[in-house]
Structure formats: C-alpha cells, structure tokens
Amino acid sequence: MTTPVIPDATESLVWEVLPAAADVTHAAAAVIEHSAREALALRGNFRIVLAGGRTPIDVYRLLPAIETEWTKWEIFFGDERCLPATDPERNSRMVFDAWLAGVPVPPHRIHVIPVELGPDSAATRYAELIARYTPFDLVVLGVGEDGHTASLFPGLALNEAGWCLAVFDAPKPPATRVSLGAGALRATRDVLVIAVGASKQSAIHDWRAGRVLPITRVTAGLQGRVLVDAAAMGECAVSR
Ligand code: 6PG
Secondary structure (H helix, E strand, O other), X not given: OOOOEOOOOOOOEEEEEXXXXXXXXXHHHHHHHHHHHHHHHHHOOEEEXXXXXXXXXXXXXXXXXXXXXXXXXXXXXXXXXXXXXXXXXXXXXXHHXXXXXXXXXXXXXXXXXXXXXXXXXXXXXXXXXXXXXXXXXXXXXXXXXXXXXXXXXXXXXXXXXXXXXXXXXXXXXXXXXXXXXXXXXXOEOOEEEEEOOHHHHHHHHHHHOOEOOHHHHXXXXXOEEEEEEHHHHOOOOOOO
C-alpha cells in the first residue's frame, strides 16, 4: 500500500538549514522580533502562538533583550500538558520561567490554556477564546520525532481540523493534553517551525517528502519559515 502524500506540501515554506542548534535559536528569535515589529507597525498588536517542548526554550530566553512594545503583545499557546501550573514540565511554566516573567506583557494578554478545568472543558473554553483573536500573526511550532506538532500526534483519532481539542493518549508524556487543532494553527499570517538534532531527521525527511503527518497537515500551503540545523536536516538536499 502506498503511503499517502501531499504534493508540494512544503513548497510555500522557506527552509533555512543552519550549522548548529544555537544558530537556529538566534535565527528564530530574529524571526519573532521581525514578525512582532511588522504586526505592531501594521495593526498595533502582535498575536503569537507559542510552541511547547524544549527546542524553543533557548529562543524564548533571548526575547527579553528585544526592543518592542511588550504591552501590545498577545500570547497564546499551541498546546498544554495537563499538569499542575507549577510543574516544570508544563509548557506555560517553561515559557514564564524562560521569558514572560521578565517582560511587561500584561497578564490579561497572556492566555494560558486552563487545563485546571479538565481537558475537555479547557479545550472548549480555549476554542471560544481563540475564535476572537484569529488570524494570529505568527504560530511557532516544534516537530516531534514522529512528525507530531503541538499535541497532534500521528495515528490518533483527533478532530485535527477543529479549533482546540483534548488529547488523552499522547505517546509523548504526559498522555493527557490540550492542543490547538489544525484549523486554529493554520489561522495565521505566518508560521515558524523550528527543529534541531539528529533525532528529528526522519520526521523532517518524511515531511519534506509530503508524507501525511500532523506537521504536514498543519503547515501545507502556509507562508512561513522552517529553521533546522544540519543535524536535523541530515542528508536531505535543500533545494530552496
Ligand atoms: C510539547 C510540544 C511538542 C513539541 C515537540 C518537539 O508539548 O511537547 O508542544 O509538540 O513541540 O514534541 O519537542 P522538543 O522541542 O522538546 O523536541
């Protein structure tokens, strides 16, 4: 049985292969700074959806140094792990510790996914919230070794096209999460995907081949940039 592919799935994205993870970190911070500057100049606010996981943490650590109008930023999360607010593995905790605790974004403009309500109620509440704020200006995404993004995992019967959904059997712990669906993640003017390390090679290769993975479905046809280091790119030739 042939593996379904999405033709030209990554054609709309600009790919940059950088020598090392640190180069990806600095380039990603520069993309976010530029996106914010453009949105603030054009629309007077900047709506960004943040990736969870480890890869973006060093990027977030660079952001307090940028010159910007923090009071006009509006922060959203692509997904959240159903963990206590103080758990160091909770995405919002990681982002606060790395960045938001050090900048004056007004608390009412930082929209943490309310997983304390329970996954289903949190997904419903967050879907109602984000419907008032799309299109986003920038959605930042990571990529898992299996091609997942946010908490949309391959093979899970997910309402991926929806706005926000509860995930109960994620293969990446913790199993219970809340994630924006592809519909919400695609409701953006721009997307930034970052991936580093050899463990991501297979996912990057399959994605570039158009294999139907969550990262493929979420980003196909979107305008944006993919920043990867040489280790994640492996031997895939970058034609653009
Ligand atoms: C999460 C993230 C997830 C992450 C990828 C990559 O909650 O884990 O939202 O989608 O972006 O799994 O994770 P790393 O950056 O840690 O490799």
